[in-house]
Amino acid sequence: MSGSAREASAERPPATVAVLISGRGSNMQALAAGQGDAYRVVLVASDRPDAAGLDWAQAQGLPTFGLSPKGIGKPAYEAALDAALREAGAEWIALAGYMRLLSGDFVTRWQGRIVNIHPSLLPKYKGLDTHARAIAAGDRQAGCSVHVVTEELDAGEVLGRASVPILPGDTPETLAARVLVEEHRLYPAVLKEFVRR
Template identity: 80%
Template structure:
């Protein structure tokens, strides 16, 4: 890849793919989405990707196991020519072996202000703790869950009447803004 070619990014999803859609909409001279892959063949985001002319890959790990699944995923990523992987609502934990194969080239968007609230139920946890703000973070994926270098954050004030769903909706809007901007910087670093 020359410095003038866009980086080739594969986006991994498990559901509706709204962050994948934001990343696809922001493609340009910095990066291009070369594959949308999912561990759920019925993921709504795959249908959207197909209608947009994006290449897709879908395979469930059920019945074949994690190692065979990740080997097939890795082969699909390499066949698509991916330079980087962007996790966008991908709900499977990647093995240390898979992360090592792609070290320094996998990023994720997480719905909290890391290092706070790694894992699930981040919005409810922030509200329960009495935090003034929630938000989202883009980080490099490492073997430690939500533990890699944070590349960017966006804060969202927590309102007195917020519940996990209302906060999540406002944070998601920030995710859609933050993720493409950080990805553009990351692939050019």
Template identity: 80%
Template sequence: MSAAPARVAVLISGRGSNMQSLVARQGDAYRIVLVASDKPEAAGLAWARDQGLTTFALSPRGIGKPAYEAAIDAALRDAGAEWIALAGYMRLLSDEFVAQWRGRIVNIHPSLLPRYKGLDTHARAIAAGDASAGCSVHLVTEELDGGEVLGQAEVPILPDDTADTLAARVLAEEHRLYPAVLAEVVRR
């Protein structure tokens, strides 16, 4: 008898294209039980609601990080989430939050970690003269983009690439890589 699919909550801040790829590829390994955002106006929330997914939105403005994270944690637990997938979630999680979910938070990052942690990864790779760029799925730890790398996809940097053209090719790889790695890691 096979195990039930892992229950995954996805945290987003914007349009949610990686969340959409996770939803499209859910199945025997995992099911999306919640889409949550720090931006109530995030386009990805509307898409998720249109798919019949449970959503939660709360802005941290005016309530502070501890209260915000407590509310997110309560929503995750109410949904029965076992895993958290960050998909364009543009907030740093506190060490306390990460500790509560240790080993069960994954993130997609638009660089070949450990290179180019943080923001502006595509412009930085081009400026450095790198031959390739890509994306990484990693476990989230207290160190920014510093957890165990679970999978990567690489794309060449073309001579006429801009940060935007490179980002578009990397994003296509993110959409392919993230669901596959998530399905693998929740089965560990």
């Protein structure tokens, strides 16, 4: 990198990221720990107001938003979520254990600015039960992938992968625990590169 390019990079303010969760938010915690010159977390949002990750975020002084779509419907929920994201000044969205499918309209509004971490070596094993499926298939490797979110499930551009060996006697739970360690390492590193490209 040339001196002028380095200076331009140093002068650029951190990208603003909202993290969407549905549970304890361990990947959200990894993203929060990784924030710095490249990005900063401006909102932690959840479709479950009682999500444990919201409590953790509040304890760290991070702004939070919790709203359930139950009773109001998906369009109203996503409209409120979109408003909260924009009010927080979010430029990017990182899904971190967010278990709700986003509508095509929502994805289009944030086209190319939503990323997700998925517990498989995409394009293998889109969707759920990835670790059980990898073990059942006799795979030697499992892992995780960070990808751009598109309207098609787990089908966007893969930005980075990390793999772990599948060991004799592995269960979906033991494999998931080892993959999770790699998720926490991979996600902040990939997000830093993605928001700067």
